[in-house]
Amino acid sequence: MKAEIIAVGSELLTPDRIDTNSLFLTAELNKLGIEVARKSVVGDHRGDIRRIFAEGLERADVVISTGGLGPTEDDLTREVVADLLGRKLEKNQEVLRGIQERFVRFGRKMAEINVRQAMVPAGATILENPRGTAPGLWLEADGRIVILLPGPPQEMQPMFARQVAERLAKRTDGMRLQTRELRVAGMPESDVDQRIAPIYTKYDSVQTTILASPGEIEVHLRAWSDDVQDAGRMLDELAGKIIIELGDNIFTDKHESLEQVVADVLKSNQATISTAESCTGGLLAERLTRIPGSSIYFLGGVVSYSNELKTAWAAVPKAMIDAHGAVSAEVAIALADGIRRRVGSTLGVGITGVAGPDGGTPEKPVGLVHIAVADGHSPIERRLQYLGDRERVRWQASQTALDMVRRYFLHGTGKRHGAKNA
């Protein structure tokens, strides 16, 4: 089965707004075994909306739209689709009552204009909207399904989940999409591809996508099949081979962030952490504390931009900074070890570098970052030379720091994923 997704709204044709509803809908449709063949955005113009629905109905089994169901003159989806399918719009008393009650509940008077939202094309199934006034609509014509959903994600998503998914599932042909996702840190994209291409290319029926973002590579495996168990086994087999090949470089086979994995590792080891950051300016602390309940493992951190504060807060000897410079392996280790001792945490992380765009020298260019993890015994230190702008350098440094903490708990145990590094 094939679907087309249409986003209606002139604001989505400006440089400031993008349709993201289609990402949610694509994920949900794929789960039901429905492939998305086209996505479109049109403005609030009668002719444009009519044409796009007419074209969609010529090609697709399911046409799903978001937006244009509001009460204003600009909201045309309902009207135009009814007209295109040759259905009369009728005032639905039950929907009208629902809208009126909603206004009463919020202590406001319903404007006459909202009656438009109670107009329903003949033969349509009403999809209730507990989060807003505009109901969704399900229509069928000539074996095609047309689903009109509201634009706001907080209304659209629960409506799809509660009232569309199950109805659609009954109409699909049994094909289902199975997916697996592996996330890799500490390797460039080309290396990942070079090492796993000989593996995944042997699996013709699996679509493998490698998505690269700074400091992180995602490997997505997708297989369409009417035999869910068989496809699942095949994906597990392929994922298993990739995990053996990439070993410790894979930090998760779930849909989760590196900071979440680090949080779990710290908790399962009953370890605590503290941070002393310079060029990342608090980004590492911020990422470690994004996770709910982070106070269990994160005790505290400092952003010691000035040399004086490196000494005051993390006990970095002034003489060391004078001798090696603030951006040096020595200072990174001293930051890590100093903050660990001050805070009394299991681990301390120190970061110092040149985020740019200014401050670089021939010896210490923009993008140079030293990162250390100290445990009171033998500190680990890495010297990195990142590419990219200030934001990218800072992000990659925080990513490497998190990955170093993750690997700290792996080494010698190799228990995660039970795989050795090839």
Place this chain on the structure above:
Amino acid sequence: MKAEIIAVGSELLTPDRIDTNSLFLTAELNKLGIEVARKSVVGDHRGDIRRIFAEGLERADVVISTGGLGPTEDDLTREVVADLLGRKLEKNQEVLRGIQERFVRFGRKMAEINVRQAMVPAGATILENPRGTAPGLWLEADGRIVILLPGPPQEMQPMFARQVAERLAKRTDGMRLQTRELRVAGMPESDVDQRIAPIYTKYDSVQTTILASPGEIEVHLRAWSDDVQDAGRMLDELAGKIIIELGDNIFTDKHESLEQVVADVLKSNQATISTAESCTGGLLAERLTRIPGSSIYFLGGVVSYSNELKTAWAAVPKAMIDAHGAVSAEVAIALADGIRRRVGSTLGVGITGVAGPDGGTPEKPVGLVHIAVADGHSPIERRLQYLGDRERVRWQASQTALDMVRRYFLHGTGKRHGAKNA
């Protein structure tokens, strides 16, 4: 003039990828006075690509596509469009030489497959690609313009700027888009709209859009006109009235972030700042240090998650925490004043709150945050009750903190924007 934008690529029809090239192209086309009437995404399928170009050419003056110009079997845009327009593909020796030289420069051998990228439809203008192998193509047929651009933004954007914009400008009908942008902090969207709607609705020829994100409202003004000066004057007049109405709540009339404005205000006042954060976990420090050259005004910050560290790093008396709780106005002020004194900065900012999802109580629910700014004389303190999840609470708290610093320098001077708060 009307344009349609087509993004070609099956990966853009998965739940993981979104076409963002169209935002850049929309902004550029609008500047040239060209309106975008439709945006579409299709997969790498011959029939789908052909249909979408054929439809686009029926409606639009300009059809611009991105993607599908690579060397592989999946890259079909060039071939399909040539066929649709009835043009033969010819091997272009100059393009081929360029591709070969590029491979030589990178010390690699050109694969035979890359010859595909030197195939040019008869009559096409070649748009050189200094950043990659695939040239862009400009075709004309029956008064319509078709522009094929590569998918990677780092290739597409300079190609458009250098080789498309000027060519297109010569063909437009003189209509141009003028824009103004105002950013507001510290007011809910509904209040902004209620106060400025009576103003902007009087300007029929200006399209006013209000974009809300957590802690920030953007007011976008857009006017199409063939008289650039006249439209500019009208926008300035409307913007001026809105600035008078919203006064200090507007933090910029430029396309810049709140942290950039705060950075400028700190620098122009030769002031320095330090931070002591609890629930925001370093986000405020991170935002203050995103700005290049931030070491001039940002001296340092602490993330004192534990009560012990609030005392150790910001000298918050233990007895105060015991008496009022860590989340209290008293502790926020003590954090702000303590860090200011420790660091020796002009201002200190203290944040303490309940980011959630856990840790809330009936008296101190999730979303409660106390924020203080101390200057050594009379600290300012605010108690906020934010809605939303952990990420949203933290973001809003950092936004309020930045806005409090901005307003600190405004009060009594009112020099920014020269406007009084209505």
